[in-house]
Amino acid sequence: MRVGLTGGIASGKSTVAETLVGLGAVIIDSDKIAREVVAAGTPGLAAVVEEFGDSVLTAEGELDRGKVGEIVFADEGARERLNQIVHPLVGARSAELEEAGRASGALVINDIPLLVEVGYAPFFDKVIVVDVPVETQVERAIGRGMSESEVRARIKAQASREERLAAATYVIDNTGTVDELRRRVKEIYDELRRDVAGS
Numbered sequence: 001m002r003v004g005l006t007g008g009i010a011s012g013k014s015t016v017a018e019t020l021v022g023l024g025a026v027i028i029d030s031d032k033i034a035r036e037v038v039a040a041g042t043p044g045l046a047a048v049v050e051e052f053g054d055s056v057l058t059a060e061g062e063l064d065r066g067k068v069g070e071i072v073f074a075d076e077g078a079r080e081r082l083n084q085i086v087h088p089l090v091g092a093r094s095a096e097l098e099e100a101g102r103a104s105g106a107l108v109i110n111d112i113p114l115l116v117e118v119g120y121a122p123f124f125d126k127v128i129v130v131d132v133p134v135e136t137q138v139e140r141a142i143g144r145g146m147s148e149s150e151v152r153a154r155i156k157a158q159a160s161r162e163e164r165l166a167a168a169t170y171v172i173d174n175t176g177t178v179d180e181l182r183r184r185v186k187e188i189y190d191e192l193r194r195d196v197a198g199s
């Protein structure tokens with residue numbers, strides 16, 4: 001059984017993922033893998049530099065993420081070109097990790113912020129969507145140090161709430177407290193474990 005976890009920026013995915021790990025699940029974190037595949041010295045980084053030029057590198061030869069963010073969240077064409085380089089690399093690495101996780105007998109959950117945007121929903125048996133209103137996303141992202149314009153540009157580059165909810169098997173409403181969130185996550189985890197045991 002393939003399980004995906006998604007939600008817009010600052011919706012609470014990492015908090016959900018951390019709770020799932022505490023319950024015994026293995027999480028495959030696409031954001032983390034997306035950083036690894038463009039780390040210094042990787043073919044992924046070389047491909048990004050070929051497309052966007054040397055100016056996206058820091059003095060230390062790493063990807064200047066702030067700069068790339070400024071470019072791609074203001075220009076859909078540039079974002080598409082970056083996605084086309086990074087997403088296949090993330091997909092390949094995720095598949096390897098998923099196989100290893102499954103071999104351990106744990107429930108494996110793919111945390112993919114762009115699951116709906118990239119059209120992956122049909123490849124998952126269950127999709128967990130973390131849902132909050134846009135204004136809550138903005139508030140929480142600002143609380144974590146992002147500027148309002150940065151967060152709104154990212155939200156504009158993502159699926160709408162409605163599009164995400166249409167793909168959901170389970171919806172996690174994260175407008176309450178973190179304790180409430182954790183309780184809902186436990187319910188879903190228990191149900192998924194029962195499903196796996198019964199299949």
Ligand SMILES: CC(C)(COP(=O)(O)OP(=O)(O)OC[C@H]1O[C@@H](n2cnc3c(N)ncnc32)[C@H](O)[C@@H]1O)[C@@H](O)C(=O)NCCC(=O)NCCS
Nearest residue numbers: 008009030031034065068069072086090113114154157158
């Ligand atoms: C543009 C980059 C360099 C900005 O890096 P930065 O460190 O500021 O952000 P980070 O990677 O931590 O992403 C934060 C959040 O931004 C949003 N986001 C990131 N990339 C995208 C994208 N291509 N489209 C829409 N939203 C995105 C997601 O909600 C993500 O959780 C980076 O996000 C990137 O390489 N994006 C392309 C790869 C990608 O799609 N990653 C997301 C999941 S695979």
Ligand SMILES: Nc1ncnc2c1ncn2[C@@H]1O[C@H](COP(=O)(O)OP(=O)(O)OP(=O)(O)O)[C@@H](O)[C@H]1O
Nearest residue numbers: 008009010011012013014015140144174176177178
């Ligand atoms: N129920 C909640 N009440 C208040 N704050 C919350 C709640 N859930 C999460 N947060 C806070 O909101 C912020 C975003 O949460 P989190 O990092 O889990 O989201 P995310 O979807 O993983 O974000 P990103 O898309 O940036 O990776 C964090 O600072 C987190 O502590």
